[in-house]
């Protein structure tokens with residue numbers, strides 16, 4: 001079976017990348033031996049190959065309970081506690097299932113990733129006549145956005161469905177012992193899953209954080225994990241650097257950064273990958289953007305955004321490179337019809353697959369961008385399914401660990417995220433923040 005593959009020929013010369021071999025090897029050794037910064041967060045490294053059949057069965061059994069008892073499941077979480085699940089569910093789901101009433105699978109909606117009053121109001125309104133359940137996902141168990149949404153959802157679920165049914169359809173995924181989410185789950189008797197201590201949020205999609213919502217949505221988590229496990233081998237420590245796609249990607253993007261390319265855009269030509277872009281942005285942005293360095297991660301959906309950001313990419317400041325995730329084969333077949341009158345002048349496309357038109361847009365864009373001074377890397381994914389998404393996820397995670405170490409940062413912490421929280425808590429007079437409240441009020 002084919003694997004996902006990386007092509008860097010339009011980005012950096014092979015020999016320039018190959019010169020990173022010793023550095024990459026040192027970074028891979030740090031990951032493997034746990035000798036680098038952030039070494040208490042390396043649980044993701046062999047996660048796919050170490051998930052047991054019993055763990056997968058337990059997840060599937062819980063998913064089944066939710067599927068049998070819920071028309072809608074709300075996944076409450078933020079950052080790494082929701083983006084992975086959303087990325088996979090949106091990549092694999094029917095683009096119009098929200099409108100055409102999918103009767104075989106519960107609808108999955110997301111909350112706890114914003115503090116929008118209108119969003120939460122409209123969510124409670126939408127749920128008011130639905131049999132719904134909730135998965136409360138928070139590693140710390142104290143994240144304000146998620147906790148606030150969960151408080152609303154818990155009350156509504158208990159009121160609408162009764163306390164006994166609420167207990168059956170509310171699941172918590174959190175720390176084994178710490179945090180308010182754990183305390184609440186223990187007190188209420190909810191089914192719980194643990195986020196391992198040594199797996200950070202943005203590396204947690206192949207734990208219950210991602211796997212439970214994905215299973216509830218009706219997708220094959222065994223294939224997802226298998227894809228991750230196979231990629232673990234492809235990107236293993238024993239694989240020569242230039243044959244290891246995650247090592248090559250990590251080295252290439254660091255070389256481009258050194259050459260002044262400060263922005264990387266992740267590009268897709270398939271709208272179903274929009275949330276994969278979002279997941280990737282968090283993975284790389286939180287992992288590398290620190291100590292006053294790091295590539296700025298942005299993402300675009302093409303050809304949609306060729307009609308907006310396309311101009312900047314083609315002719316703006318030359319500080320950008322792109323990484324295209326290209327799906328080789330679509331799931332469905334749709335041909336452009338012939339039209340007798342040809343009023344729209346599109347008969348030159350008649351009989352062609354829509355995907356052929358899309359692929360020519362992709363190739364044309366690549367050539368134009370390379371001509372315009374935008375280095376281009378290309379990740380080919382044979383098909384958009386669970387197995388290859390598992391490969392893609394692990395490929396990006398492994399590359400991120402290596403890339404962060406090449407850059408010289410700790411890719412597993414996110415100290416900068418605390419700054420806004422501290423100010424928000426001070427402004428909201430959270431107990432324990434009295435001194436900060438005083439200081440911030442004096443400033444405004």
Ligand code: PA5
Pocket residue numbers: 078079080081137138139140141142143146200201202203286414
């Ligand atoms: O990657 C991370 O660690 C973060 O994005 C967290 O996932 C996010 O802040 C949510 O944290 P928690 O799961 O503790 O609610």
